[in-house]
Amino acid sequence: MQKTLKSIAGEVGGTLLGSISDKTMLAQGVSTDTRSLYPNQLYVPILGDRFDGHDFLSDAVKKGAVAALWQExxxxxxxxxxxxxxxxxxxxxxxxxxxAWRRxxxxxxxxxxxSNGKTTTKELLGSILSVKYRVHRTQGNLNNHIGLPLTLLSMPRKSEVAVVEMGMNHAGEIALxxxxxxxxxxxxxxxxxxxxEHLGSxxxxxxxxLEICEGLAQQGTLVIDGDEPLLRERLVKEKRRYIRVGWKEDNDDVLQGFATEGxxxxxxTTSLTGSRFTLPMMGQYNAKNALLAITVGRTLGLTEEELQQGLNQVHITGMRLEKVTATNGMLIINDAYNASPSSMRATIDLLSSLDGFKEKWVLLGDMxxxxxxxxxxxxxxxxxAMEKGISRVYAMGARGRWIVDGAQEVAPEGKAIHFQNPEEAAQTLLAEGNExxxxxxxxxxxxxxxxTVEHILKGAKTF
Known part of the structure; x- marks a missing residue:
């Protein structure tokens, strides 16, 4: 964002306190954190539960802030x-x-x-759309009521497409x-x-x-998981265009001929065009994430060849099916970024489908x-996990004990174990794991x- 202080004051309904010449001063970007603030940025002090950004104005000045907002x-x-x-x-x-900057x-x-796959789908979208457009996308997990505005405000003026992730904990947050x-x-x-826990069901x-539709343009397009009845039934009266994708035959575009490359x-293959795509990511569930991104790409005019080019260059952030090899030769698939029951089942399904290993283990933690x-x-x-043929179920955390208890209901003795701490887990896994x-x-x-992964991976190599 590049704006004069006069323009900023007008857009936020604020009063500029300073000299007449200050009106023409130019702010180049916005920061809410003095630790990462750059010179000539506008400092926005936020009030938190345990801090008040106004207390750090002097730090913002030292870092070179051009101006600051101030709560009345x-x-x-x-x-x-x-x-x-x-x-x-x-x-x-x-x-x-x-x-205002978005407009x-x-x-x-x-x-x-x-619920699952937001960040992966965002990265797939960014990779695909960047083949044709100048794309700006959410970095890290800046997907809430503070992070999303910062994402938009960091867009260069020449951006053509913005891919933004929207997260929430409570009702009403995505609407905003x-x-x-x-x-x-x-x-x-x-x-x-x-x-x-917060939404009840x-x-x-x-x-x-579905609050994402609150700000969706009247001529906009909604792309959904067409296999989810809860979405379908709520969109019966939707006037805007929506596209259903997934595995079920009555979707607008159907995933077909799925194959895993280890x-x-x-x-x-997608039924709409008959095109076959390859994706350098594991997991059957990522086929649907990819088709969601492909559908957006088609809507924005990309060819099938450009879509494949985008899939080829995708890079997913850490702890999402990240493959590393421990010093004892054991392969670790680190997907510890987040978890819910459905994503747990999906990744256990993935593990179960892999060939070429004598044993398949899981180390699970609290959801x-x-x-x-x-x-x-x-x-x-x-x-x-046990019913899918997983050889050993390990778990950590207070809730992890319930995972072990569930596994022990169907597991042979000694195949489901709860660890007290990361050191104990790493010691056992390094001692008993192998190629x-x-x-x-x-x-x-x-x-x-x-x-725990860091303890296991001392001296490990990534690939």
Whole structure:
């Protein structure tokens, strides 16, 4: 974002406090964190539960901030050394500024939400669309009421397409993000159990995900997991165009001829064009993520050849089916970025399908925000792993005990074990693992299973 302070004040309904000449000063970008602030950026102090960004104004000045927003219920500093723009609420002002920048540069916006696969689908979209367009996309997990505005405000003026991820914990949050971003295309990857603690049921989750339509353009397009009845039944009266993709034969585009290439990736055909695509990512569920991205690409005018070129160059961020080899030769598939019951089952299915290994093990951890049924969900995952032929089920965390308990209901003695800490887990896995073993590691991000992986991988090589 590049704007004068006068323009910023007008767009957020604020009052510029400074000299007359300050009106023409140019802000080049926005930051809410003085630790990563660059010179000439606008500093936006946010109020958190345990901090107040206004307390760090002096740090922003030292870092070279050109100006700062200032919430009107906070006492003004006695002699600020940079101009301040006084606003009713700094967070709302940040969101208003992001919406204004999105309107000003006229970029096409593709928004992505869903219980599982949001980030993977965002990366697939970014890779595909960058073949034809100048693409700006969400970095990391900047997908909430602060992260999404920062994503939009970091768009270069010459951007042609923005791919933004929308996350949530509670009802109403995606509606707000959609109203800020005003997407031209929206994607819902699936409906799982993540955040069911806050939303009460899968029906509640579906309603929350469909809030992405709140800001969707009247001539916009919605692309959905067509295998999910909860989405279909809620879209019966939808007037805007929506496209259903998936495995079921009555979808608008059907995945066919799925094949796995072992650790190298997958391939599939889409019924709409008969084109066959290859994807350098493991997992049958990633075929649907890819088809969602392909559908958006087709909608934005890419050829089948350009779509394949985009799939070929995709790069997925860490801890998402990341393959590494431990010092004892054991292959580790690190998918510890996040987890829900449905994504646990999907990755266990993937592990079960791999050939060339004498034994297949899992190291699983807590699934968070599962609500009152959390024990049943964890036990079911343990049973499922054993029923899929997994040789050993290991788990960590307080909820991980339920996974082991579930596995032990159907497992031979000694095949399901709970570890007390990362050191104990690493010691056992290094001692007993070998080149004939593949280990899947998966849990909610808050379980921090990556710490265990780090212990195992001292001296490991990635590939």
């Amino acid at each position: 219920d906070r006492a003004l500093p006695s002699s600020p050394s940079i101009p301040l723009i006084r606003v009713k609420d700094t967070l709302e002002a940040l969101q208003q500024l992001a919406a 000003e540069i006229g970029v096409k916006v593709v928004a992505v939400t869903g 993000l959609s109203q800020i971003a005003k997407p031209d295309l929206a994607v819902i990857t699936n409906i799982g159990e993540a955040h069911i 899968r029906q509640g989750i579906a309603d929350a995900k 650790l190298e990736g997958i391939s599939f 968070l925000e599962m609500g009152p049924e959390e024990e049943a969900y964890h036990r079911e995952v343990g049973r499922f 004939g073993v593949v280990l899947l590691v998966k849990a909610s991000r808050g379980a921090r299973l990556e710490t």
